[in-house]
Amino acid sequence: MGTIRLGIVGACGRGASFRTACEAMGDIAIEAVCDLQAEALGLAAARLGARRQFTDYAAMLEGCDLDAVIIGTPMQFHVPMAVQALRRDISVLCEVTAGVSIDECRDLVAACKASRGVYMMAENYTYMRPNVIVREMVRRGVFGQTYYGEGEYLHELKALNEKTTWRRTWQTGIAGVTYGTHSLGPLLQWHPGERVTRVCCAGSGHHCRDPRGNTYENDESTVMLCRLGGGGLLKIRVDMLSDRPHA
Structure with a gap:
């Protein structure tokens, strides 16, 4: 081409x-x-x-x-x-x-x-240097068989919700893990050939309010467990509301 x-x-x-x-x-x-x-x-x-x-x-x-x-x-x-x-x-x-x-x-x-x-x-997180390094370590067998992984996306977005208002509906206005691919992408690369077959989520409750005094529909921290087709397990935490640094 x-x-x-x-x-x-x-x-x-x-x-x-x-x-x-x-x-x-x-x-x-x-x-x-x-x-x-x-x-x-x-x-x-x-x-x-x-x-x-x-x-x-x-x-x-x-x-x-x-x-x-x-x-x-x-x-x-x-x-x-x-x-x-x-x-x-x-x-x-x-x-x-x-x-x-x-x-x-x-x-x-x-x-x-x-x-x-x-x-x-x-999904850009799959190409970030630390994640690429881990992917290569998995490929070389450094960890042996991979059957469990954890990822977290902690990014406080309350102010950005007001600038890009669609986030207030589609990211923090819905219960569950609404933005989990930054963790899921790298984790799936570390489990080559696998795919998610079952998912369950639980949240930490509602403790923050938007500038209008409304409680966010999304929990402050939400954890998603992903069962892989080969029997492995992934745990992903997403928090876009708690007052803490981006990590």
Whole structure:
């Protein structure tokens, strides 16, 4: 395959963060960018070196001959946008999480199976140096057989909830582990060939309020146990509300 013709949606926000990766690849041409923030789109296009600009995602897919798209929009748009691209046989690199419901994930799987395009979830923690080192140690057998792992994502987001309001609904406005892939991604790499077959979650209760005085629907700390197909077990803790440093 020659140069990959790429479109980026969410280009004025998270989508712009993929610039360095695209430049490192060397065989990517950013054909188009898309974002609802029309006033900032010109600057985003200039920074990313894009030839065309759109404020309508469907128009970008229709009007450009794209090989792939990067989806850097809020979580609730990930599956609808991925499915639109896959139905056109356009490959997708999508920010986490993949979807916001089980039904959405089923729709995404069906679209992937029917498409000639390739779907990948852009879980960046799997490529962080410490996690890559552990993955290589597992590959070399340093730990012997791996059958248990733990991961934690502790990132207090109360202020960010107010700036990016979709988080207040889809991350801290729902009970359960709503943002577990930063831990799950590396853990699954340390258990090669495995997949999660069963999940259960429990939370620590509700102790924080948002600026309007409302209790967050998400527990301050939530623990998820994941049973692997081969019998192994993973434990993941997510805390986006407790007053503590990012870890």
